[in-house]
Amino acid sequence: MKRIIVKEEHCIGCGLCEVYCTVQHSKSKDIIKAYNRENPRPISRVKLEVHKPVSFAIQCRHCEDAPCVAACLSGAMKKDDETGLVTHNSEQCIGCWTCIMVCPFSAIKMDSSGKVVSKCDLCTELEIPACVANCPNGALLYKEVKS
Amino acid sequence: MPKYVIVGASSAGIGAVEAIREVDPTGTITVISDEECPQYSRPMISDLVSGKADFGKLMCREHEFWKKNRIKALTGITAISLNLADKYVTIDKGDQVVFEKLLIATGGKPFVPKIEGSEKDGVFTFTTLSDAEGLASKLERAERAVVIGAGLIGVSVTEALIRRGLKVTMVELQDNILSLILDQTASEMVEDLIRKAGVIIATGQTVKRILGKPENDEVVGSAILTSGEQVKCDLVVIAIGVIPRIELLTGTNVKTNRGILVDKFMRTNVSDVYASGDVAEAYDFIYGENRLLPLWPLAQLEGKVAGYNMAGKKTDYPGGTAMSSLKYFDIPIISIGITNPRDFDEYESLVKHEPEHDIYRKIVLKNNTIVGITLVNDIERAGILFHLMKNGVNVKRLKQKLISDEFCLATLPRSLRRRLYPGEYK
Numbered sequence: 001m002k003r004i005i006v007k008e009e010h011c012i013g014c015g016l017c018e019v020y021c022t023v024q025h026s027k028s029k030d031i032i033k034a035y036n037r038e039n040p041r042p043i044s045r046v047k048l049e050v051h052k053p054v055s056f057a058i059q060c061r062h063c064e065d066a067p068c069v070a071a072c073l074s075g076a077m078k079k080d081d082e083t084g085l086v087t088h089n090s091e092q093c094i095g096c097w098t099c100i101m102v103c104p105f106s107a108i109k110m111d112s113s114g115k116v117v118s119k120c121d122l123c124t125e126l127e128i129p130a131c132v133a134n135c136p137n138g139a140l141l142y143k144e145v146k147s
Numbered sequence: 148m149p150k151y152v153i154v155g156a157s158s159a160g161i162g163a164v165e166a167i168r169e170v171d172p173t174g175t176i177t178v179i180s181d182e183e184c185p186q187y188s189r190p191m192i193s194d195l196v197s198g199k200a201d202f203g204k205l206m207c208r209e210h211e212f213w214k215k216n217r218i219k220a221l222t223g224i225t226a227i228s229l230n231l232a233d234k235y236v237t238i239d240k241g242d243q244v245v246f247e248k249l250l251i252a253t254g255g256k257p258f259v260p261k262i263e264g265s266e267k268d269g270v271f272t273f274t275t276l277s278d279a280e281g282l283a284s285k286l287e288r289a290e291r292a293v294v295i296g297a298g299l300i301g302v303s304v305t306e307a308l309i310r311r312g313l314k315v316t317m318v319e320l321q322d323n324i325l326s327l328i329l330d331q332t333a334s335e336m337v338e339d340l341i342r343k344a345g346v347i348i349a350t351g352q353t354v355k356r357i358l359g360k361p362e363n364d365e366v367v368g369s370a371i372l373t374s375g376e377q378v379k380c381d382l383v384v385i386a387i388g389v390i391p392r393i394e395l396l397t398g399t400n401v402k403t404n405r406g407i408l409v410d411k412f413m414r415t416n417v418s419d420v421y422a423s424g425d426v427a428e429a430y431d432f433i434y435g436e437n438r439l440l441p442l443w444p445l446a447q448l449e450g451k452v453a454g455y456n457m458a459g460k461k462t463d464y465p466g467g468t469a470m471s472s473l474k475y476f477d478i479p480i481i482s483i484g485i486t487n488p489r490d491f492d493e494y495e496s497l498v499k500h501e502p503e504h505d506i507y508r509k510i511v512l513k514n515n516t517i518v519g520i521t522l523v524n525d526i527e528r529a530g531i532l533f534h535l536m537k538n539g540v541n542v543k544r545l546k547q548k549l550i551s552d553e554f555c556l557a558t559l560p561r562s563l564r565r566r567l568y569p570g571e572y573k
Binding site: 006008047049050051054055056058061070071072073074075091092094095096097098100101102103104105106107108109110114 | 162188190191194199200204206207208443444447448451470472473474477479481483526527528529530531533534553555556557558561567568571572
C-alpha cells in the first residue's frame with residue numbers, strides 16, 4: 001500500500017502542503033473561495049510542524065495498530081481491512097476528542113466547527129495526495145511501503 | 148474447535164471479539180449480555196439524552212456486528228453463575244453454556260449510596276442505554292433535576308439536561324467538581340462555564356433524603372441536602388461512580404480485590420479464565436500497580452489483549468492510566484495521569500495559565516518524566532505529550548517547551564523522534 005513519506009531535510013517550511021490540503025478538502029476546490037468565502041472554513045488536515053530551523057509536515061500515518069481506532073468512543077474511526085487506511089466518518093463522530101488524546105503524532109485536529117475531528121484521508125480520489133503533489137521541494141513522497 | 152465464551156458485550160467484550168476473530172476465524176464464540184443491544188457506546192448515552200445523537204449514532208459497531216463476526220449472541224440474557232471446574236456458565240432458565248476459554252467482561256454498575264427515598268419514581272442512575280432511555284422519557288414533563296456527583300458522568304448528564312431545558316442543581320461531596328481528574332484551577336474554569344449555563348453547583352454536600360411530591364409521595368418532589376437546604380426537583384440522577392460487577396464470581400475461587408485481579412495477559416488466577424474492562428483491576432503504568440480504571444478506551448484495549456491471549460497469540464497489556472477527554476459545556480479538556488499532586492518534593496509542575504484566553508496547560512513531572520497532563524481548551528498536542536509520558540522519556544531539557552504555544556513534533560530532537568516513532572524520521 002502507498003503511504004506519505006516525509007523527508008524533513010527537504011522541507012523548506014513553505015506551508016504549501018497545508019494550503020493545497022485545505023483547497024482539496026474545500027467544497028469549491030478553489031483556493032480563493034476556500035480561504036475567503038466558504039463557511040465553515042475548510043481546514044488543512046496536514047500540519048506543518050516548525051521548530052526553526054527544523055520543519056516538516058505531519059499527517060495521519062494510518063498506523064497498523066491505530067490507537068485512535070481502538071480508543072474511538074463512537075466507532076467513527078475505523079481501520080479499513082482492505083486498504084489499510086484509517087478512515088474517519090464525521091457523521092458518526094461526536095467530537096469527544098479521545099482520538100486527539102491518544103494519537104502519538106497529534107495528527108488529528110478539531111475541525112473548524114469544533115464539533116468533530118478531521119484528519120488526513122490520503123486524498124483517495126486523487127492519484128497523488130494534494131500535499132505531496134504540490135510540495136515544491138520533494139519533502140513529501142507518496143510511495144509503496146511494506147504492510 | 149475452541150469455544151470462547153464472553154460474558155459482557157460492551158467495550159471489553161467487543162474488543163475481545165475483534166481480537167479473537169483476527170487470530171481465529173473459525174473458533175466458536177458465544178457472547179452473553181443482559182442488554183438487548185449491547186454494541187452501543189456507553190460514554191455516549193448523555194448524547195442520546197441531550198438529543199445530539201439518536202439511537203443509530205450510539206451504535207459503535209454495525210447492527211450485523213455479531214453476525215458478521217459469526218458470534219452466537221445471547222443478548223437480553225443474564226449469566227447467573229459460573230462452574231469453573233466443569234467449565235460452564237449457567238444462564239437464565241438454568242441453561243448451561245460450556246466454555247474452553249472464558250472472559251469476564253461484566254463491567255461496572257453504578258454505586259448507589261443509601262438515601263432515604265431513592266426508590267421513588269424519578270430517581271435514576273446513569274450507566275446504560277436503558278438508564279438513558281428511562282431518563283429521556285421523563286424529560287418532557289420535568290422542569291428541575293438534581294444530579295448527585297460531579298464527576299465525568301455527573302457533568303455529562305448535567306449538560307444533557309441543560310440542553311433539554313431543565314434547571315439543574317449539581318451536588319458534589321468534594322470541594323471541587325471533577326476533582327478526581329482536575330486540579331483546582333482547571334476545575335474552576337469548568338465550574339465557571341457550568342454556572343454560566345445556569346447550573347447551580349453545591350459542593351461539599353450530598354443529598355441525604357429524597358422527598359415525594361405533595362400530591363403523590365411516590366414521585367420525586369425535592370431533595371434535601373446535607374446543609375438542610377431543600378431543592379425542588381422532578382428528577383434525581385445518581386452519578387457518583389461505578390463499582391465492578393463481580394457478583395457472578397460468588398462461589399468461585401477467582402481472586403478479587405475491589406475488582407478482579409488479572410496479570411499482564413488479562414488472566415485471572417484460574418486457568419482459562421480471563422477478565423477485562425471495568426470489572427478488572429488492570430495495570431496502571433503511572434502508579435506501577437494494578438487498579439480500577441473504568442474507562443471505555445482502556446476496557447477496549449484490555450478486552451483486545453484478553454482476546455489475543457485466549458486465541459493463542461501471546462500479547463502483553465502495555466498498561467493504561469487515568470485518561471479522560473471532555474467535550475462538555477464547549478470546553479475541551481484532556482486530563483491524563485496524576486494531575487493534582489499533593490507531594491511537592493516528589494512532583495514538579497510546569498504550568499501555563501492564560502485566563503484571558505481560557506488556556507491552561509499543566510504537565511506534572513516525577514524524576515523528569517511526565518506523569519500527568521492537563522490541557523484546557525488548547526488540546527491538540529495532547530497525543531505527543533501522552534506518547535512522551537507512555538515512553539517514560541526524560542524531558543529535562545524540554546521542560547519549558549512542553550507547555551509553550553509552539554510545542555509540536557518538531558520540538559523533539561530528531562534522535563528522540565527516531566526512537567519514539569520507529570519507521571519514521573529515518
